[in-house]
Amino acid sequence: MSHDIADPGLAAGGHLGIEWAARRMPVLAAIRERFEREQPLAGYRVGVYEPATTETANLMLALRAGGAAVALCASNPLSTQDAAAAALVDAGIPVFAIRGEDADTFYRHIYAVLDT
Known part of the structure; x- marks a missing residue:
C-alpha cells in the first residue's frame, strides 16, 4: 500500500x-454500523481531501466500512495530526499527509490520492 506520512511509529498514539x-x-x-451491514459503497473508490485529523480518520474508517476503497490527503498541512495519519496507515488506509509539508509535497500528495 502506497503512503507518505511523517512517522509510522506514531500509530499507537493515533x-x-x-x-x-x-x-x-x-x-x-x-x-458506520449501518455501512458495515449494508456495504453501500462497495466497488467505489473515494479520495478524501480533508484535514488529516482524528475526526477525519473516523470518517475514513466509516467509508471503508461501507465497502469503499479509500485514500486521504491533507487539505491543510498545518492541521495534520501525524499520529492520526500513522494510525490510518497502520489500519491499511493509504494516507498522504505530513504536518508542515511544503507546497511541492502538498501537490504531490493530491496527485497520489488521484492515482490510488
Whole structure:
C-alpha cells in the first residue's frame, strides 16, 4: 500500500486519539454500523481531501466500512495530526499527509490520492 506520512511509529498514539474522537461522534458511529451491514459503497473508490485529523480518520474508517476503497490527503498541512495519519496507515488506509509539508509535497500528495 502506497503512503507518505511523517512517522509510522506514531500509530499507537493515533489509534488512541481516533478512539477518543469516535466516542464523541455518535452519529458517524451509527452510520458506520449501518455501512458495515449494508456495504453501500462497495466497488467505489473515494479520495478524501480533508484535514488529516482524528475526526477525519473516523470518517475514513466509516467509508471503508461501507465497502469503499479509500485514500486521504491533507487539505491543510498545518492541521495534520501525524499520529492520526500513522494510525490510518497502520489500519491499511493509504494516507498522504505530513504536518508542515511544503507546497511541492502538498501537490504531490493530491496527485497520489488521484492515482490510488
